[in-house]
Amino acid sequence: MSTGARTRPLTTALTALTAVALTAAGTLTVGAAPAQATGAAACSGYVGLTFDDGPSSSTPALLGALTRNGLRATMFNQGNYAAANPSRVQAQVGAGMWVGNHSYTHPHLTQLGQAQIDSEISRTQQAIAAAGGGTPKLFRPPYGETNATVRAVEAKYGLTEILWNVDSQDWNNASTDAIVQAAGRLGNGQVILMHDWPANTLAAIPRIAQNLTARGLCAGRISPQTGQAVAP
Numbered sequence: 285m286s287t288g289a290r291t292r293p294l295t296t297a298l299t300a301l302t303a304v305a306l307t308a309a310g311t312l313t314v315g316a317a318p319a320q321a322t323g324a325a326a327c328s329g330y331v332g333l334t335f336d337d338g339p340s341s342s343t344p345a346l347l348g349a350l351t352r353n354g355l356r357a358t359m360f361n362q363g364n365y366a367a368a369n370p371s372r373v374q375a376q377v378g379a380g381m382w383v384g385n386h387s388y389t390h391p392h393l394t395q396l397g398q399a400q401i402d403s404e405i406s407r408t409q410q411a412i413a414a415a416g417g418g419t420p421k422l423f424r425p426p427y428g429e430t431n432a433t434v435r436a437v438e439a440k441y442g443l444t445e446i447l448w449n450v451d452s453q454d455w456n457n458a459s460t461d462a463i464v465q466a467a468g469r470l471g472n473g474q475v476i477l478m479h480d481w482p483a484n485t486l487a488a489i490p491r492i493a494q495n496l497t498a499r500g501l502c503a504g505r506i507s508p509q510t511g512q513a514v515a516p
């Protein structure tokens with residue numbers, strides 16, 4: 285009897301909850317159709333998400349987070365890591381990412397002579413291509429350091445130099461909040477600097493996706509013609 289007395293209110297409560305859930309689901313369904321219909325067209329602009337210094341042991345988790353959140357990005361790989369981890373380059377491509385050149389050993393290129401710069405860039409082109417990443421058309425110099433000699437070598441290999449409009453500071457131990465806020469400053473066509481390895485960057489991915497969606501922005505590729513983010 286005491287059991288029945290408990291069951292009856294519980295059943296009533298569950299029925300009420302079910303009704304609420306159904307109502308909520310119905311509301312969501314009704315609301316979702318027009319939202320989705322306009323969602324694709326509501327890409328009012330594109331931003332370039334970039335992740336430097338991979339591929340590494342962090343890459344699979346990063347790719348998983350990007351994929352789950354519907355984001356595509358440009359991965360500026362080091363040649364030495366691409367040569368050591370070709371399957372991770374393939375995973376980047378398989379996840380819909382674009383692959384760029386970030387030098388072979390991440391030196392300060394402006395302190396090197398032209399032959400050494402050439403070696404850094406050409407070996408990376410070969411390593412990425414050999415790993416299945418295609419021949420890169422985009423180059424990001426380590427530390428953003430460039431000069432006329434670096435640019436001449438880039439031109440020799442048909443590479444467009446890509447720096448950034450927004451620095452997430454993730455390399456400098458920025459918090460997840462700060463990384464999300466940095467992405468929130470991106471405007472149409474702009475590029476943000478992030479890295480393959482920081483845990484805070486990985487943690488920021490879902491909120492970066494939410495922020496972009498809320499502002500009608502989508503993740504795009506970086507055009508080698510203009511250096512700007514454009515529709516994939």
Ligand SMILES: [Zn+2]
Nearest residue numbers: 336337426427
């Ligand atoms: Zn770097």
